[in-house]
Amino acid sequence: RPNTQSLLHVVASDGVRAMMESALTARDRVGVQDFVLLENFTSEAAFIENLRKRFKENLIYTYIGSVLVSVNPYKDLEIYTKNHMERYRGVNFYEVSPHIYAVADNSYRSMRTERKDQCILISGESGAGKTEASKKILQYYAFTCPASEQVQTIKDRLLQSNPVLEAFGNAKTLRNDNSSRFGKYMDIQFDFKGAPVGGHIINYLLEKSRVVHQNHGERNFHIFYQLIEGGEEDLLRALGLERNPQQYQYLVKGNCPKVSSINDRSDWKMVRKALTVIGFNEDEVEELLNIIASVLHLGNVQYGGEEGNVCITSDTQIKYLARLLGVNGAVLTEALTHKKIIAKGEELMSPLNLEQASSARDALSKAVYGRTFTWLVNKINASLTYTDDSHKNYSVIGLLDIYGFEVFQHNSFEQFCINYCNEKLQQLFIELTLKSEQEEYEAEGITWEPEKFKGIISILDEECLRPGDASDLTFLEKLEDTVGGHAHFVTHKLADAKTRKVMGRDEFRLLHYAGEVNYNVNGFLDKNNDLLFRNLKEVMCMSENKILNQCFDREELSDKKRPETAATQFKASLAKLMEILMSKEPSYIRCIKPNDSKQAGRFDEVLIRHQVKYLGLMENLRVRRAGFAYRRRYEVFLQRYKSLCPDTWPNWQGKLADGVATLVKHLGYKPEEYKLGRSKIFIRFPKTLFATEELMICAQCFHHRHKFKPFLSFLFLSPIAIQAWWRGILARRRAQRRRQAADTIRRFIKGFIYRHRERCPENEYFLDYVRYSFLMKLHRNLPKNVLDKSWPTPPAALAEASEHLRKLCMQNMVWSYCKKISPEWKHQMEQKMIASELFKDKKDNYPQSVPKLFVSTRLNGEDINPKVVQALGSEKMKYAVPVTKYDRKGYKARPRQLLLTANSAVIIEETKLKQRIDYGALKGISVSSLSDGLFVLHVSSDDNKQKGDVVLQSDHVIETLTKIAICSDKINSININQGSITFTVGQGKEGIIDFTPGSELLVAKAKNGHLSVVSLLNLPHSQSDGFSKLKAEM
Ligand SMILES: Nc1ncnc2c1ncn2[C@@H]1O[C@H](COP(=O)(O)OP(=O)(O)OP(=O)(O)O)[C@@H](O)[C@H]1O
């Protein structure tokens, strides 16, 4: 098995690739599926041999790196089924055997992941399979992309646009039974979900000359034959057509109405259906077919008569034409036989000679057909328009399927344009794929000479615009004068004797990248001018056919400017196309035609060698092997692979280039494998990028499964390698964890033993751990409020710190509590504090008073007699409480009110102010330590007005006394007595109150003349609202 041997040899250092190859079936491994793996990659013979081997096995696809080489099999292969499409969906480019679906899928994924518009450039000569390839790609997207119902319509229209455009724009040529006679660039628009939502087609230079003339063995555009063969009887009758193509001058020139590979009748059905899908209504179809039929009738317009008096010999055509085109027959007849000239401001009708008349007729046919074709493209575009483009938020994949390089026996203006286009595309291919290796490419002998074309086109234009006797031959002479010195240009006159033998006098020869082509200058000027007489234009502008009405605009008539020549228009549209393509990420499909006889299984080596040569495939391969096959913009590369390196994950902060350098270093790229450019990284081998991509997919996979983002630093590829690697990682990780656990336990035990020592290496881990765990425990169990006195017990080493923390914590809670309290509550608390200082642990009923809030007064306005209020005058009352006064002598109890003002305590008996005690005269206040409410206000005997001390009783004794103490500022003058209180009665006499605890409250005069007070023991604790509020506030 020399193949496998050489393969293995090449990839000996690349086990990964070998493994990958082995995963493919034996058949897939015929030859190499990527020319990059060819052992003798510089040998053209080896290249062709590889193609041949694979072609024999119906393996029509082979890669050169990411470029797909496709050989036309000329037979249906079972490789485009839905299963195949499924197989290539979302699969890495290199994992499956080469296929056009892989290219399509790769572009699609790049578009989605990198958010960059893509384009797929399909090139190759006529018949090589470009159009088929573009259809396959479209079908792939239609099948694999997500779709909603609305998207389905777009998908259908995208697919159905092909048969319509092919019917009107393709024809049988000598090279290809279904040759595209127009260039086509199609954008497929995808929304953010990746669903195809719209499309847009740009068409390039339709080969209009085919409408009026076909070379021998060729046909006109398919639609004419389809209509004649497939059109229903009624339809043909309405159009005035016969079911016989031989009847039509425009269809007989090539003498080839029937082609075995084409079924015009079934194609007709398909086209009719497609028109409906695209959204043509019946009227539009009718008008379109009227135009097609009228072109056939135009072809049959015969001229006769004498020179100078040319007339149309048959009336029937004009009758049909007038109806089908919706114009006046007489006006049309005149326009087909006369030319309008303007002399000295006057319009004159000058008769045409026979030749002029038939070329005017042909010009009209070409103009009508050409413009209708453009209208058709616009109509399709309208039906493909992405309606919801408010945000213009779609990505694009462009498909370029343009006429391939072609050489015939006689090559005319059309071939010149087509080959110019191909040369432009080849230049683009070089620029885009091989730019960084341009020097090397040039060293390979491939050079690009776009200037020669520009020169020829501008001379052609000059000759077309020049007044006087310009002709095709003067054009040729001019060429000889100006570009004659160019190495790639030669004419009969300039050629050496040998070349002269194979060149006509009316030919010039260009050396294209694809080979030499002789162009015959006959017709160049006319075709470039593409003129339609003004009066014919006028007739068409009056047409009632709605399509023609749009095609021939009246404004055109008033436009005095000469229209641009065909070559210049084409050149400009190609320049625009190049811009479009340059703005996108390109993929390439290089199509090869295996033989000239459209035969399956025939591998014409000479023909293929020629194509391999001019497609530059060998150079392509050499450059791939030598140069850098892959390039990625820094931001794209970094964004995609940053998770593979800890330094670039999650974001690289520095310069992009540095980030990429760090990343590839981590990934273990060898210096010869990559180069860093100004904005891109260049990677030499596909396998490097591929391996990185694999690594990425693995990382993502692990990430999803294990919620874990591994940083991987080596490359691996196959599932087995990945599994082994992952198992290794897991085992190593488990072992490491066990080791760590043992270490931890060991250190812990040692630390525990040394825990009471000074901090030392043996115990520092333990101490830190203990500290840490205490602090964590504290963190979880901090006291909730100032009343909560709980606090975790600290380890010995932390006792001091714990105490500091506790204080801090308390201060903090107090501070935040204080910050929260209202002024009223603050006042309450201040009073309570004073009460606490005075009575706490000193008077038995103090605890009961704590939960009861102090009130501002116990007597309101209505409780106090107005006379009293009047008597007090401006003196503001601060507190009032009902009290019981005990007479000094008989200790008779009398209800009274005690009022506190700013200056004095006043005892009120109903309406009278019975006694006023100025605070200055208040010597002290006595109260028992028991739970009674009696208290004595000691009054200075200096004050003559006073009748001695006052014995009072209050139900709110704590509150009352606190208020008196505050108002009179006598906090220090409160005496709490045990047993008895002595007080002055007046005139030096004394009274005594004896306090005793008992089971019942009793205040009475005792036999010894003292006032005896029995206080209740064990007062019940009451919980009042005030107390709960107090607690809650804490
Ligand atoms: N992948 C394929 N499988 C089977 N047949 C194919 C394939 N590709 C091309 N062919 C055959 O070759 C013919 C010519 O292919 P196609 O029309 O795609 O050529 P082209 O490159 O577009 O040529 P042109 O430049 O003339 O338009 C097709 O009609 C079809 O019969």
Ligand SMILES: [Mg+2]
């Ligand atoms: Mg084609």
